[in-house]
């Protein structure tokens with residue numbers, strides 16, 4: 697099973713890439729994390745956020761591998777505890793179906809991206825910067841994997 701993080705945003709600060717890699721590289725092959733970066737829409741003076749979102753959404757969906765389960769990251773989605781993420785991760789690994797986590801750009805995800813997703817995952821009720829979201833996702837997937845494997849990285853409270 698591979699988890700694809702398909703995210704709007706290229707040429708982000710180096711610390712974002714380092715933070716993401718820090719956790720992604722710890723995951724084994726049976727639960728590997730792959731990042732696909734989508735260029736943000738050109739935000740000209742005459743354009744509108746709705747158009748930019750739609751353009752990004754079209755290219756995000758075009759990058760989704762066939763037969764994968766799509767989950768959209770959105771602050772208005774469902775909040776999952778670490779135990780819930782681990783439970784879902786176990787199901788995904790058992791099913792063997794690839795999973796896609798979509799991250800929008802500065803103007804968020806277009807309705808079509810939200811509709812195409814089987815679930816909306818809220819990492820917090822705060823609006824997070826899109827670059828930071830991929831780092832948090834990588835850490836949470838690694839934490840969930842650690843929990844499933846009783847690795848001391850995750851200490852249950």
Ligand SMILES: C[S@@+](CC[C@H](N)C(=O)[O-])C[C@H]1O[C@@H](n2cnc3c(N)ncnc32)[C@H](O)[C@@H]1O
Nearest residue numbers: 769770771799800804805818819820823824826
């Ligand atoms: C800067 S945010 C976009 C904010 C936009 N105004 C909105 O309402 O969606 C960029 C992307 O990061 C992700 N994101 C930001 N905060 C999040 C959160 N708390 N939980 C899950 N995803 C989040 C979403 O994919 C969002 O489309």
